[in-house]
Amino acid sequence: xxxxxxxxxxxxxxxxxxxxxxxxxxxxxxxxxxxxxxxxxxxxxxxxxxxxxxxxxxxxxxxxxxxxxxxxxxxxxxxxxxxxxxxxxxxxxxxxxxxxxxxxxxxxxxxxxxxxxxxxxxxxxxxxxxxxxxxxxxxxxxxxxxxxxxxxxxxxxxxxxxxxxxxxxxxxxxxxxxxxxxxxxxxxxxxxxxxxxxxxxxxxxxxxxxxxxxxxxxxxxxxxxxxxxxxxxxxxxxxxxxxxxxxxx
Ligand code: PTJ
Numbered sequence: 001x002x003x004x005x006x007x008x009x010x011x012x013x014x015x016x017x018x019x020x021x022x023x024x025x026x027x028x029x030x031x032x033x034x035x036x037x038x039x040x041x042x043x044x045x046x047x048x049x050x051x052x053x054x055x056x057x058x059x060x061x062x063x064x065x066x067x068x069x070x071x072x073x074x075x076x077x078x079x080x081x082x083x084x085x086x087x088x089x090x091x092x093x094x095x096x097x098x099x100x101x102x103x104x105x106x107x108x109x110x111x112x113x114x115x116x117x118x119x120x121x122x123x124x125x126x127x128x129x130x131x132x133x134x135x136x137x138x139x140x141x142x143x144x145x146x147x148x149x150x151x152x153x154x155x156x157x158x159x160x161x162x163x164x165x166x167x168x169x170x171x172x173x174x175x176x177x178x179x180x181x182x183x184x185x186x187x188x189x190x191x192x193x194x195x196x197x198x199x200x201x202x203x204x205x206x207x208x209x210x211x212x213x214x215x216x217x218x219x220x221x222x223x224x225x226x227x228x229x230x231x232x233x234x235x236x237x238x239x240x241x242x243x244x245x246x247x248x249x
Pocket of ligand 1: 029030032033034035036037038039040041043077078079083102103104105106159160161162179180181182185197198199200
């Protein structure tokens, strides 16, 4: 890895780039994952690289939905493993939820590398290898999933997603929680609960909410999920962005 001086004003951003770049060289991140990361960086810059308040509520609601679900599954791809493998496993353990590898650029080699990396970071069981079921209505490899994983899940967390799987999962009647820094993406607009935050902040934030909500009554959890208004929250995020941009000149 390149040495980045700790006093560099963009230290964290450069360190994250190094992680993604290294994970691409190791075959975990697909080369187009670098492009996706760059797009994410641009939106994060506009947000001020912090979790804004409407998003805090989305993260609380996501935690409630994952606790409320009977069979929650956390979907994982190359970028997520590169940036947040340990945090992802910790979140799955505390819910508890299954972790399933689901890739857009699916090869046996990448599936194995990503699963190995998750196990090296402490995951006991990783789904996604069997691929004995298909999400209806999808003509690409993201359709491939495990029958006892994503296929039968009632709630699925989908970070760094493309919009059509998000819609296909919704059409199966599942609660879809998306993490996407772009509030204008198809994924953001389609998901049941959209978290417009960097995956590196969103995952630990959701975990904190899971701990806080663990002792809440089922009625309280149900109420958080059922009163959620995704469209309204996306509007608040766009309003925040336009106000922030206006204030800069
Ligand atoms: O590992 P694979 O084969 O499944 O491929 C994964 C990628 C990311 C290449 C694939 O899903 C893809 O091409 O995604 P898109 O369509 O580029 O969408 C990625 C979205 O995630 C974009 O809207 C980005 O703004 C957003 N994004 C990028 N980095 C982050 C992010 N959102 C949250 N946290 C990030 N760190």
